[in-house]
Amino acid sequence: MNSEHKMPSIWKILVLLLTMSFLMVASVSAQDVAVGQATATVQTPLTVTAIAALAFGTIFQGVPVSVAETDASAGIFTMTGQAGSGISLFLQLPEYMSTASGDDRMIISFSTTDCAIDTTANADPTTFGSGWTAQNPFNLPSGVIIGTASTQTSLFLGGQVLPSVDQTAGAYSADIILTVAYNGT
Amino acid sequence: MKKYSLVLFFCLIFLSAHLSAQNVTVNNNLTFGTVFPGIPKTISKTTAGLAAEFYVSGTAGNEVTIDFALPTYMNLGASNMQLIFRETDCAIDTSATPDQSSPEFNNLDPWHTLTYRIGSNGLYIWLGGIIVPGLTQTEGSYSSNIVITVTYTGN
Numbered sequence: 376m377n378s379e380h381k382m383p384s385i386w387k388i389l390v391l392l393l394t395m396s397f398l399m400v401a402s403v404s405a406q407d408v409a410v411g412q413a414t415a416t417v418q419t420p421l422t423v424t425a426i427a428a429l430a431f432g433t434i435f436q437g438v439p440v441s442v443a444e445t446d447a448s449a450g451i452f453t454m455t456g457q458a459g460s461g462i463s464l465f466l467q468l469p470e471y472m473s474t475a476s477g478d479d480r481m482i483i484s485f486s487t488t489d490c491a492i493d494t495t496a497n498a499d500p501t502t503f504g505s506g507w508t509a510q511n512p513f514n515l516p517s518g519v520i521i522g523t524a525s526t527q528t529s530l531f532l533g534g535q536v537l538p539s540v541d542q543t544a545g546a547y548s549a550d551i552i553l554t555v556a557y558n559g560t
Numbered sequence: 561m562k563k564y565s566l567v568l569f570f571c572l573i574f575l576s577a578h579l580s581a582q583n584v585t586v587n588n589n590l591t592f593g594t595v596f597p598g599i600p601k602t603i604s605k606t607t608a609g610l611a612a613e614f615y616v617s618g619t620a621g622n623e624v625t626i627d628f629a630l631p632t633y634m635n636l637g638a639s640n641m642q643l644i645f646r647e648t649d650c651a652i653d654t655s656a657t658p659d660q661s662s663p664e665f666n667n668l669d670p671w672h673t674l675t676y677r678i679g680s681n682g683l684y685i686w687l688g689g690i691i692v693p694g695l696t697q698t699e700g701s702y703s704s705n706i707v708i709t710v711t712y713t714g715n
Contacts, residue, residue: 406711409584411612413634413643413689414703415592415601420696457699460596557596 418457419526423555426451426498429534437540444491444508444533449500452530452553456521461560464515464530466490469549472536479543481536487511489533496525503531582618582678584710590689598695605651605688608660616683616710623715626652626674626685626708634691634702641702642692645670649688654679660686675713 429450434440442448454462471480488509495504507516512532522528530553590612595601605611616624628650633640650670651663658664658681668674670687677683687706 406709407582407584407616408707408709409586409614411586411589411614411687411706411708412703413590413592413612413631413691413706414701415634415641415691415693416594416701417636417641417693417697417699418594418596419699420597457596557599559596559599559601 418460418557419455421454421456421462421521421555421557423553424453424455425551425553426453426529429532429551431534431536434536434538436538436542439535439537441535442533444489444531445500445503446533447499447501450532450534450551451498451500452532453498454521454528454530454555455526456557458521458526459523460521461558462519462521462528463517463556463558464492464519465554466512466515466532467550467552467554468512469551472547472549474543474545474547479545479547481538481542481547483534483536483549485512485532485534487513490515491531492516492519493529493531494520494522496522496527498527498529500531582616582622582624582710582712584614584616584708586612586708587615588613590687590706592689592691595691595693597693597697597699600690600692602690603688605649605666605686606661606663607688611660612687612706613660614685614687614708616678616685618678618682618712620678620680622678623675623713624678624683625711625713626676627711628670628687629705629707629709630670631704631706634704636698636700636702639698639700639702641694641697643704644690644692645687646690647671650674651686652676653684653686654682656681658684660684 430448431440468485472483473480490510490512492507493504494506497504591610592601603610630645631643634643647669648667650668651666653664654676655664
């Protein structure tokens with residue numbers, strides 16, 4: 376009599392366990408999701424500024440004038456960015472200076488030693504700090520970095536103008552373009 | 561009574577066998593490290609410690625499908641940086657001795673569902689990618705989520 380009463384209870388337990396097992400199978404084997412991440416740290420963008428023009432001042436017809444890269448009249452560019460990061464530099468140099476009206480031109484030339492690169496905070500060509508002196512502006516050195524102490528590097532540029540004997544009087548100018556890019560080093 | 565105990569026993573065995581279904585974990589994030597504005601950077605799926613690594617555990621022989629939800633940008637506040645996953649940027653190894661440098665299944669497309677069987681040592685998934693910082697990319701730390709979904713097919 377007692378065993379007959381127990382039977383239905385055992386069946387209930389079995390049905391319950393079977394249901395649970397199927398439910399768990401369904402839930403456990405369905406799917407799993409994980410979330411990973413992609414991470415990166417971007418360094419400081421580069422900034423290039425033309426601080427001072429390469430200034431030959433007043434010149435005379437037929438008299439060449441040179442400005443050294445260590446002269447106060449040298450052209451000055453400053454570059455700021457991530458301290459210690461490698462940069463590549465390229466100068467686009469003019470062959471002539473022109474009057475504003477374009478009716479006359481004057482030869483400008485650059486020697487293979489007319490450039491200096493200073494990786495200290497100094498932006499004064501007359502008080503060179505540390506870096507590269509007497510460099511070829513047409514082939515700037517590799518291995519240049521943004522200064523570690525100041526996050527700045529400066530480029531100083533000298534040159535020479537060769538006015539002709541019948542050079543038209545007036546102001547002459549030309550663009551000097553410095554392109555700087557990180558090279559990943 | 562013995563008969564019912566036996567049924568109960570098999571139920572528990574059945575239950576425990578299926579409790580060991582697949583589980584996916586993140587072993588390593590996709591880490592680009594320091595990058596420069598204007599200079600793209602590639603992380604290969606075979607580069608240990610930098611490529612993303614996911615591990616799928618479960619019963620050997622079970623077939624699973626693997627789906628990624630991949631970001632197209634990394635973010636830093638309102639700044640975005642392009643993130644590219646090519647159709648060969650994923651690799652999988654289900655062998656007993658997984659080798660990231662020479663994975664069993666290489667050059668897989670993470671943009672499509674991948675179907676493989678879990679091996680005796682689980683299933684390893686590696687993922688590489690490329691970021692393309694702009695010339696004036698805002699400096700700072702960028703991140704984005706890579707969501708992986710692993711589903712047991714029942715096969």
